[in-house]
Amino acid sequence: GAGVSQSPRYKVAKRGQDVALRCDPISGHVSLFWYQQALGQGPEFLTYFQNEAQLDKSGLPSDRFFAERPEGSVSTLKIQRTQQEDSAVYLCASSLTRTGETQYFGPGTRLLVL
Amino acid sequence: GIQVEQSPPDLILQEGANSTLRCNFSDSVNNLQWFHQNPWGQLINLFYIPSGTKQNGRLSATTVATERYSLLYISSSQTTDSGVYFCAQGGGYQKVTFGIGTKLQVIP
DSSP: OOSOEEEOSEEEEOTTOOEEEEEEOOTTOOEEEEEEEOTTSOOEEEEEEETTEEEEOTTOOSTTEEEEOTTSSOEEEEESSOOGGGOEEEEEEEESSTTOOSOEEOOOEEEEEO | OOOEEEEOSEEEEETTOOEEEEEEESSOOSSOEEEEEOTTOOEEEEEEOSSEEEEETTEEEEEEGGGTEEEEEEOSOOGGGOEEEEEEEEETTEEEEEOOOEEEEEEO
């Protein structure tokens, strides 16, 4: 594809629901990153994949957050038992290189937990 | 982890003016990148610049890795330059860290 795509673009969830956010990176990109961006803040790192391997998940805020990239392309970020503090924009980025140079971002998924 | 400080936090420019945005790092940097987030939230990569100087049209960036800072120059600003500018470092085996951004408003 032409760029990184994410779906859904908007998600409203009731507190306690599980949600799944999808990221389609640029074809052939090795590295994939997930970020969380609160209003008025910079993106905060959540997790990083190199192909299908999740090499860093130190930014995941709790064990309710889980990410996977089983075939080294599409990735899913799952949030279980959503809480109001999970409301944010979730951004996905991909990079051609293993070291994450020149990241290309998707449009983000705006999650609102009521 | 590495701390990333950006200045100024806010900037208002008259169309046509020039500006310099700064990014300071608390330690040696890796994979320094500059991004522009437009008013609709889309992040666009402007430069990958771990060291040296690069130019792209009206924008240029310089990173002095030994002194732990990077600068983004915007010349002849246009209203479409409005948005938030972020610098970020890291990638691969090093956690990516973004600064808090510089919010730029260019007025006609």
